[in-house]
Amino acid sequence: MERKLLLLGLLRMHSMHGYLVLEHFESRAAMPITFKKPTVYNMLSKMKADGWVVVREEQEGKRPPRSVYEITEAGEAAFQSLLRDEVGSYTEAEFPSVVSLAFLDLLPRHEAKVLLEQRHAQIEDRLREVNASIGELDMPIHAGSALLPLRYLQRHYMAEMELLEDIIKGLSEIE
Amino acid sequence: MERKLLLLGLLRMHSMHGYLVLEHFESRAAMPITFKKPTVYNMLSKMKADGWVVVREEQEGKRPPRSVYEITEAGEAAFQSLLRDEVGSYTEAEFPSVVSLAFLDLLPRHEAKVLLEQRHAQIEDRLREVNASIGELDMPIHAGSALLPLRYLQRHYMAEMELLEDIIKGLSEIE
DNA sequence: TATAACATGTAACAAGTTACATGATTTC
DNA sequence: GAAATCATGTAACTTGTTACATGTTATA
Numbered sequence: 242m243e244r245k246l247l248l249l250g251l252l253r254m255h256s257m258h259g260y261l262v263l264e265h266f267e268s269r270a271a272m273p274i275t276f277k278k279p280t281v282y283n284m285l286s287k288m289k290a291d292g293w294v295v296v297r298e299e300q301e302g303k304r305p306p307r308s309v310y311e312i313t314e315a316g317e318a319a320f321q322s323l324l325r326d327e328v329g330s331y332t333e334a335e336f337p338s339v340v341s342l343a344f345l346d347l348l349p350r351h352e353a354k355v356l357l358e359q360r361h362a363q364i365e366d367r368l369r370e371v372n373a374s375i376g377e378l379d380m381p382i383h384a385g386s387a388l389l390p391l392r393y394l395q396r397h398y399m400a401e402m403e404l405l406e407d408i409i410k411g412l413s414e415i416e
Numbered sequence: 417m418e419r420k421l422l423l424l425g426l427l428r429m430h431s432m433h434g435y436l437v438l439e440h441f442e443s444r445a446a447m448p449i450t451f452k453k454p455t456v457y458n459m460l461s462k463m464k465a466d467g468w469v470v471v472r473e474e475q476e477g478k479r480p481p482r483s484v485y486e487i488t489e490a491g492e493a494a495f496q497s498l499l500r501d502e503v504g505s506y507t508e509a510e511f512p513s514v515v516s517l518a519f520l521d522l523l524p525r526h527e528a529k530v531l532l533e534q535r536h537a538q539i540e541d542r543l544r545e546v547n548a549s550i551g552e553l554d555m556p557i558h559a560g561s562a563l564l565p566l567r568y569l570q571r572h573y574m575a576e577m578e579l580l581e582d583i584i585k586g587l588s589e590i591e
Numbered sequence: 592t593a594t595a596a597c598a599t600g601t602a603a604c605a606a607g608t609t610a611c612a613t614g615a616t617t618t619c
Numbered sequence: 620g621a622a623a624t625c626a627t628g629t630a631a632c633t634t635g636t637t638a639c640a641t642g643t644t645a646t647a
Binding site: 242243244246247250269272273274275323324325327328329330331332333334335336337338339340341342343344345346347348352353355356357359360363364367385386387389390393394396397400401404408 | 417418419421422425444447448449450498499500502503504505506507508509510511512513514515516517518519520521522523527528530531532534535538539542560561562564565568569571572575576579583
Binding site: 258279304 | 597598599601
């Protein structure tokens with residue numbers, strides 16, 4: 242559902258073709274969720290079948306023709322309804338990477354430390370990416386609620402890193 | 417992968433039958449991830465086919481017969497290898513419920529507030545569940561790393577609630 | 592002239608879910 | 620005697636991914 246909301250929300254701002262949509266969602270630079278190519282193209286044709294969008298063929302110069310998707314009234318109604326559903330309800334996130342922490346004490350202290358530091362570095366990279374994409378926006382103060390997901394990701398990564406630091410510190414101390 | 421790790425980790429502590437495994441994973445009381453019935457039974461038979469577990473039929477009194485799964489040496493090796501993979505790497509979580517926040521400013525302030533309060537109440541319920549299951553463990557201090565996922569969930573829910581409170585406060589102030 | 596970027600899709604597969612199906616036993 | 624719990628599974632479906640397939644046009 243949240244994928245539909247997101248795609249409709251994007252098309253609502255600007256009509257666009259699939260390839261452009263992809264550029265928005267192939268990285269987690271703006272959203273804590275990603276789409277792959279076939280997902281986007283499939284969703285677009287499903288939305289067309291459902292009457293949520295209409296398609297217009299466009300050709301700029303000699304480039305490959307584009308199918309530009311524009312939201313319809315039915316699409317806008319779907320968006321409004323999805324928005325209310327989604328804002329008012331909480332869908333659990335799953336945290337696959339937390340599972341393994343339950344078995345941490347089975348690893349030799351030193352090995353655990355090395356592995357957790359690896360993990361920490363990976364999260365640090367993601368945080369840097371998010372920071373970068375926030376920096377790229379002009380006047381982030383005026384960006385309104387579009388910034389919330391990014392701020393959320395920032396907070397989340399920082400919390401994860403703090404947790405790891407605590408665990409690593411704990412491992413070192415008891416030695 | 418993390419599901420396999422978790423299932424192996426459980427069978428490693430105690431051999432058990434599918435129904436008992438289910439009781440561990442149908443709620444998020446101990447892990448930020450859940451399994452449904454067919455998933456558990458399918459995984460168990462896959463693990464059997466892979467030689468990670470052996471099955472023993474057991475009958476207690478006149479109850480339905482149970483298939484008790486016991487981890488093998490190959491299963492233990494798989495567990496050890498999965499554990500190292502998983503601890504050392506970070507798998508992104510997706511946050512479906514954050515997506516809709518990007519469009520918050522499209523809602524009338526008052527409606528947004530009501531919906532966010534609904535959501536807040538739902539998270540509060542989950543937090544209560546987690547707190548309860550931590551309370552049920554005896555001597556949580558000695559529980560070792562098994563407690564980490566629960567503490568993680570606690571932190572996560574609290575952070576989500578704080579974020580919502582901030583947003584709600586922001587909505588009220590600008591009125 | 593090779594490679595990256597532009598542009599769109601299909602087919603086969605993977606993972607997990609819902610709904611279906613069955614049957615005994617304990618508890619109310 | 621009905622309902623909940625114990626116990627195991629299959630079939631069909633949903634969602635999303637990887638791999639396959641194609642062709643043009645800038646760019647290095």
